[in-house]
Amino acid sequence: METRKLVDLPSSVEIERCPFCGALRVRGRYVDKDAETLLREMAEEYLAKGRVVEGLDRVRVLEVRALETTATVKLSAEVGGVGVVQELLVELRVRRSPCPRCLRVRGRSYEAIVQLRAGNPRGRTLIAEIAKGFSSVEGVVEVKELSEGVDIYVVDRATALRLVREVESSYVARVTTTWEGPRIRAGRRRSKAVYSVRVYSLSPGDIVEIRGREY
Template sequence: MKCVRCGLREAVHEGLCEYCILELHPPLPPGAIRLVVCPVCGSFRVGGRWQEIPLEEAVLREVEQLLDPRYALLGGEVKVEDSRVRLRLTLDVYGKRAEWEGERELRIRKEVCDRCSRRAGGYYEAIIQLRGAHAEEAANVAVREVESHPSRMAFVTKVERVRGGVDVYVGDRAAARRAARVVREAFGGEYKESSSLYGRRDGRELRRSTYLVRTPEFGPGDVVELGGRRYVVEAMGREFLLRDAWSGALRKERWEALREARLLAKAEDVVEGEIFYVGEGVAHVYDPESGELRQLPAPPWARRGKVLMVRVDDEIILIPGEAR
């Protein structure tokens, strides 16, 4: 049946086609489209929620909130010109697709959002306490992880250098917990969680959490002693990869097994020497520090040529791997 009003298209509802329905019942009320924007972060409040979206998308989402319930928004184009906005909407009208064009006044009001307000007020729900030799590097990882969390409250309130490490104050407990665990995965070491009550709101307890990560004193390239053997730390994390300085064999250990490991030398203490001769279990090695030729027990991997070594007291430890 043709539309009883225009006679051009098939009727879709009560004898009318989709375009005649749009003419008789405009999809938007005649008033202005009103938006609220945070002047600090630029987020828009749409549908009662703060969202980090472009202006055009904010307009389109507000349009969807204002849309006459007869219609469903399938898509649209928005063009903002000063205080006016031009709209081209694709709508579902009783099962038929139709285009509608219109223009409305655009009014934007400024209001500081909940996140920026809390951040400015020093609000935090958790502290990530980073301790040990890698605290500064771990703090950088923690901050990046917090800022990449999807929660709007996942912000860093402050980063504080304290005796023995760094404290990172975080606005969202879940984001802080995830960041602390990422740090633990990257650096290994001791991990602890705790919480304390700091108030009540609407009869509900408000708690602050503390996540402690105590990073090891050693890291990649360092030389450690464990169970009477010397190892070079190749990689660190929940599992540590160790290379036996004598045999050259690789070994994996979890942090719990390394608590008794003793740091012998840091990576920056490793120097380059040279093996001139290997034979009968002895390596003739040039010591760059003393300028002397030393005779050392020859590890199975020892060959003539450049070699890495480190001095521990008066002992020289040869290190497997490529010389720099």
């Protein structure tokens, strides 16, 4: 028998979190709350709106526990005078999005961009996978999906280079580096490094020539 959810909670929730201070973005504003508080408030809002199974009394949120990618919401209610307890699982999809305050404090949003581009049509799926893996790396401030590929904004160049090398060592890729903005200003390097990484998805038997080298 399939157990009915006492409360019509969504099975997955997307949360935007600042990678620096951990603030969560709620309705367009960053607040100093943790995921558990946020989910508890959401669950209570659902109760207040009456999104519960018919015939339930005294529906309450007992406890909310959040891990990295999942959370459990423990509910209690009464059905015809009999108490029931249910734990609902909610998938957490956390997106890294720096808050304006941290961007201001840091005085810069990023030092490098890793541009993942598909070298051949099949490379598109590859770069989507790579970008997904990189989105949770410390120092990655933003992952922008564009029609031509994925741009990954990175706080420092060392981290960006590490990502680039990771792609180079695992896939057939071609990297070109360019600089954006003035290279030296007031004696300090202010420009941003742009690493364009073309990734090729190859099957055995494919021959691709990259800069005169065959793969």
